[in-house]
Amino acid sequence: PTVFVITPTFKRFVQKAELTRVYQALKPVKNLHWIVVEDAVNKTDLVANFLKTSGLKYTHLNVRTPDILRRHRNELRRMKPRGVVQRNLGIQWLRENINPHKVSGVIYFADDDNTYDSKIFDEMRWIQRVGVWPVAFTGAVRWAGPLCKNGKVVGFHAKWGRFRPFPIDMAAFAVNLKKLLIDFPNATFVAVEQPGMLESSLLSQITKVEELEPVTPNCSKVYVWHTRTETPKDSILGERQLIKKGMPSDKSIET
Numbered sequence: 001p002t003v004f005v006i007t008p009t010f011k012r013f014v015q016k017a018e019l020t021r022v023y024q025a026l027k028p029v030k031n032l033h034w035i036v037v038e039d040a041v042n043k044t045d046l047v048a049n050f051l052k053t054s055g056l057k058y059t060h061l062n063v064r065t066p067d068i069l070r071r072h073r074n075e076l077r078r079m080k081p082r083g084v085v086q087r088n089l090g091i092q093w094l095r096e097n098i099n100p101h102k103v104s105g106v107i108y109f110a111d112d113d114n115t116y117d118s119k120i121f122d123e124m125r126w127i128q129r130v131g132v133w134p135v136a137f138t139g140a141v142r143w144a145g146p147l148c149k150n151g152k153v154v155g156f157h158a159k160w161g162r163f164r165p166f167p168i169d170m171a172a173f174a175v176n177l178k179k180l181l182i183d184f185p186n187a188t189f190v191a192v193e194q195p196g197m198l199e200s201s202l203l204s205q206i207t208k209v210e211e212l213e214p215v216t217p218n219c220s221k222v223y224v225w226h227t228r229t230e231t232p233k234d235s236i237l238g239e240r241q242l243i244k245k246g247m248p249s250d251k252s253i254e255t
């Protein structure tokens with residue numbers, strides 16, 4: 001089975017560093033197809049060249065988050081879900097370009113800023129319906145995710161967001177291709193305003209907690225960390241000062 005990885009990404013100071021970390025986790029994985037969706041009106045050269053030289057099998061897409069879904073100044077970070085239209089475009093691309101009667105696989109939504117152990121991709125490859133596993137640094141605890149016993153999900157561990165129908169992070173599940181392409185051909189992420197509901201907005205359309213398949217195995221290991229990269233403010237400020245002096249860092253060197 002093929003692992004289809006859908007990654008929303010957007011332009012920022014640390015973008016290439018983030019993409020490099022994800023790429024290095026994907027590189028050793030066999031039979032993987034990376035669908036990178038830029039949050040942008042146009043595809044950027046940085047991402048296009050990055051993918052071209054990656055040696056990975058990939059599809060490069062773009063769609064800009066519409067204004068109503070963008071976070072406005074002074075608005076709380078949590079109030080607008082991120083990467084929604086990008087992930088939905090990735091799903092749509094699969095529906096239009098992959099024949100699920102001929103191709104077997106799973107779909108995983110990998111944010112560009114998390115830290116992935118390559119092992120997770122070979123664990124998720126065999127998921128028949130919807131597979132789940134724990135993710136570190138989410139749910140306001142050391143790790144959050146499913147509690148599993150004898151091949152069943154018997155509960156969830158989290159400190160924050162226990163009200164959610166599926167109290168797990170985006171990085172904590174993968175879906176069999178047939179689920180989203182044959183069984184539920186209209187299921188999408190829904191940009192609800194309530195924080196933390198994005199995962200549940202899709203999962204509640206396509207599965208039930210009783211149907212979830214424990215992975216890693218039996219939800220026993222963490223292979224994904226919900227990391228967040230600090231913006232190197234010194235470099236941004238210093239560069240701005242150099243630009244003002246007419247002495248910017250060599251622009252032909254991409255970062």
Ligand code: UGA
Pocket residue numbers: 007008009010038039065080081082083086110111112113169170171195196197198226228
């Ligand atoms: C948490 C979850 O881990 C995300 O999967 C979920 O989308 C998010 O909450 C949410 O509820 O919206 P968090 O770390 O807060 O994640 O989100 P980010 O990592 O900042 O963004 C998630 C993805 O969307 C990333 O791949 C990022 O590159 C992308 N993104 C973010 C955009 O494409 N456009 C943006 O303006 C912001």
Ligand code: MN
Pocket residue numbers: 111113114226227228
């Ligand atoms: Mn993140």
